[in-house]
Amino acid sequence: DTGVSQDPRHKITKRGQNVTFRCDPISEHNRLYWYRQTLGQGPEFLTYFQNEAQLEKSRLLSDRFSAERPKGSFSTLEIQRTEQGDSAMYLCASSLILSPFEQFFGPGTRLTVL
């Protein structure tokens, strides 16, 4: 158990629907990352936060994706108008600013878009 939690663990939705995922990082961790992983691939960076500030966002990320971390604690990732290509495991990771390389991953949310 790494201490990062994600909810829900599984989500099945129909194409065109909006979905929202939540990530609770390890309590003292300032940095929070979102990744997407499909079968046979490594995690793909989506975005990251330092406290409540979203500092980087992948250029490959569609405008249908948005993330927030309103109080510098938990974060949400929303996907609007889901497409079948959005089906993937969405991983959240957190780290300390002083140890930015030691990312701890959560269990992930598996999204299936029908």
Added chain:
Amino acid sequence: QKEVEQNSGPLSVPEGAIASLNCTYSDRGSQSFFWYRQYSGKSPELIMFIYSNGDKEDGRFTAQLNKASQYVSLLIRDSQPSDSATYLCAVNEGNTGNQFYFGTGTSLTVIP
């Protein structure tokens, strides 16, 4: 687009042997390099990271970095069946730990 290349495998080694996993990267500006282990159906976990040329050892694991050749490897000594997993190589372009670029991973099977 920064690329991280790994042989997808599968790589099979007998128990007790040395497993050698390799990774190359395209961006010469990459500063830090990471090895993660991912068991099937689980999330990645950090094994070790390296940012200086040469070797770094941690228990049965040794990471090797050659920036001139843009090459990083992971050696696992005395391989155990519990080491059977996918090993992900990742790189980071700077010293601030922002964007991490992952390879597709190498599947390792340790045969008892």
